[in-house]
Amino acid sequence: MELPIDHFRLLGVSPSADAEEVLRFFQLRLNRIPHPGFTPEVIAQRSELLRLSADLLCDKDLREDYESALLNGAVGLDLSFNREVAGLILLWEGGVADEAFKLARKALQPPQTPALGSGREADLALIGALACRDAAIQEQELRRYASAAELLEEGIQLLQRMGKLPEQRKIIERDLEVLLPYRILDLLSRDLSDEKSHEEGLNLLDSLVLKRGGLEGDNLSNSSIELSQREFELFFQQIRNFLTAQEQIDLFLHWQRRGSPDAGFLGALALVASGFHWRKPEFLQKAKKQLKALNQQGFDSMPLLGCIDLLLADVQQAGVRFKSSPDKGLQDWLNAYPGEELAALCHYCRNWLLRDVLPGFRDIEIDTVDLEAWFADRDVQEYVEQIERRGAFGIARAGFSLFSGLSSDKTNDSINSLENDSTLSNVDEIEKDSEKNNKYLGSPEEELSDEKTFLENLVQLLKWRPFYIEIAKPRIKIPENNFFKATLALFLLLFSGTFTALILYRNNPTEDNISESFKEPSEKIVSKKTDINLNIKQQDQTKLEKRYNTLTNKSPSKDEVQQLIEAWLSGKAGILSGVNNLDLSNVARPSLVKIVLEQREKDIALGERQIIYANIKSLEIEEQTEKRISVKAVLNYKDQRVNSSDQIISETTIPSLKLKYVLGREKNIWQLLDFSSST
Structure with missing residues (x-):
């Protein structure tokens, strides 16, 4: 057998050690028995190998020849058959535990299998067990937990096959159990293309949770090697980030069927996250049924069900759910929105999705929650319409x-x-x-x-x-x-279009026009003919473009930010009023522009157009970085929907409309990314 080790490492001395230091280490190694379980014969052979190495390194001529051979690429020490086990012990002591374990396991297999009950068999089994544990520890230090677990499993299998060392086997089994959470984390954190590792990680996670008695840990034995409930919760938070939404849905519902109510709750959240992100409203319906089926004492499901009702367009039922909640803090929060209950519901729902639902999935990355885009999605509209036709919801009752x-x-x-x-x-x-x-x-x-x-x-x-x-x-x-x-x-x-433009903020008229429009008596507001000049169609694209130039300043001022928002309001108002060929690509992201254009197409089909007056009264920058700007704005707002004869069909006036705008910078150009109601 050739050992992958040199005489210096075998003795544990530095290549620069002199003869005196070599002899001192030799004596120390002789006096330190590696393990009391080895037979006297193999300990004597180990001592002989140490003496031969010390003699070589203390002889000046022999040492020079050996060092020259090392420089020329000579590696390893050749051992005779009767000294192999002693050599494996020295290899393990020299820190090459992985190689020592592999060689010991090989020596225990045919055709080299030692005689049953022989000292050689006992020594090889012991060196295999000891080297296996140390090799696993070395892998753990390198954060290769799955590899460490595989070594421990191989060691257990070896001892089971040999029928030897039951105490050593229990120690290795304990090490393997302690390693399990780290092993799962190692396997699941790998690239999804490594399907075998990912599947193994999922199976191990399933076994761990079921053995603990669900996510609640009902079967914990208070063993020192088990994760406490607090430790498990921290571990599980890490694990979730490496699981896709569908994987979490499957696991949570599986654990719920096995008696874990907490898993049922998390399964409902995973259904909501998947449904919202991938625009699958039927998943929200499943989540709703899931939450209703939960029967956990002290659990208030009303706000969660209310959010789902809101996302499924049942505004009235959402309000009823929120008001049914026994949470006094929630009721106080709702009461802080007098006359704006729906604004409060949407604000709560948006924060709920952003903070509690959408985080923690490998395939869901989201910075903002766009409820407008959700309601504008065709699949969402069609699904809600199907529910409505079945009589399940009543938006008209909202x-x-x-x-x-x-x-x-x-x-x-x-x-x-x-x-x-x-x-x-x-x-x-x-x-x-x-x-x-x-x-x-x-x-x-x-x-x-x-x-x-x-x-x-x-x-x-x-x-x-x-x-x-x-x-x-x-x-x-x-x-x-x-x-x-x-x-x-x-x-x-x-749901054929008006949900795609939930908030209409456009056009920036003069102060005189604004003040004049807000001072109109109610008789004029309800009249079928308007005295306001509605001929916005006469504004051409050139005039609108002159109001705004592409914003490329790395750190724009407050005035520049306001100009960009005003350009968006003006351009959007122009499109909805009927101005053709307006280009807002430098002002807002394509999805926002698309919503406006789709709304205009629907208005054309109805033979209508919208007249929007919006003037920024105040603007405050909340947050500003090199890539993102968040601002709060207060607008004077008025809109009118008119038919082809310029008769007013509907009209809305809001003296102080509070909005939040989010701007983003990409390819050195600032654009509007999102907007929502503000408080």
Whole structure:
């Protein structure tokens, strides 16, 4: 056998050690027995090998020849068969534990298998066990935990096969158990292309959690080698970052079926995260059912269910959920938004998604939560419309002010009848019993004639205002027998486009025009003809472009930031008013521009356009870095929706509209990335 070690390392001396130092180390090694379990024969052979090395290094001529051979590339020491085990002991003592374990394991396999019960067999088994543990420790120090675990498993298998050293085997098994969390972390943190390692890590994680009695740790034995519950929670937080959303969904629901309620809760959050990020609203519906099924004492699910209801466009039910929460702090927080309940719900939902739901997934990276983009997504719109057609949700019951400019007695009578009618059944009851829903819908054949005129009037009277102020308006309740057609008509407007422009902030008129527009008496606001100059179409693209140049300053001033936002408001207002060929690519990111263009296309299909007046009253920079700027702004805001005859269909006035804008810098150009309601 050739040992991969030289005489210096075998004795444990430096290559510069003189003869006196060599002899001193030789004596120390003779007196220090490596382990009491070795046979006297192998200890004697070890002493002989140490003496031969010391003699060589103390002889000047022999040492010079040996050092010359080392310089010429000679490595390793050749040993006779009867000294192999002693050589493996010295190799292990010299710090080459991995190689010592491999050679010992090889020597115990055919055709080299020693005689059963012989001293050689016992010594090889012991050196294999000792070298296995030390090699694993060396791998752990290099953070190669999976490799360390594999060495320990091989050592256990070796001792089981030999039927030797049960105490050593227990020690190695204990080491392997202590190593398990680190091994899982090592395997799961590898690239996803390493499917074998990832799958092994998932299986080990599953076994660990089930052995502990779920995420709650119900089966802990208080053993010193087990992770405490606090340690496990910290470990699991790290692990989640290396698991995809779908992997977490599968694991959590699997653990819930095995009796872990905490896993059921986390599974619901994973469903929400996956559904929101990948625009799969059906996942939110599953999460909703999951949360309802949880029965944990002291757990308040109302705010979470309310957020899901809001994302599924059931604003009224979301409000009911929040108000049903026993959390006094939450109620105080909601009361801090007088007249702006929907703004509070959206603010809470956005923060909930950003802080509690979306973090902790390998395949989800998000800095902001764009609710507008969520509601503008076609898949989301189609899914919510399907639910609406089944009678599952009632956006028309959300408390929005849906009617304006009412002049005919017939219309007033219709609204009065709506206000006096009974409310609809609870949403959850409708979800559970589809047959029960049908009694609210009535016979389509019988209703069609009577409802036709009502629906035609409803479509003409429906309007959409900035979503965060409408909750303060008086509620209009849709009667039971009109529920299907009324909500369907509402979705034809809301989810075919108006959700894609939830907040309309545009155009920057002069101060005189702004003050004049806000001082108009109510009689003028509801009139079908307007005295305001609505001929924004006459503004050409050249004038709008002159208001703003591309912002490339690495650290823009407050005025420059305001100019960029004003350019966005002005350009957006121009597009929605009918100005063609406006280019906002240097002002805002493509997704925001696309939403505006899609909204304009829908307005064209309806034969309408929007007149927007927006003037920045104040602006405050909250945060500014080289790549991101966050600002709060207060706007004078007014919008009008007019038909092809310039008749005002709907109108909204907000003297102090509070918004938050986020700007980003890419390729040395600052652009608007996102905006949302502010407090």
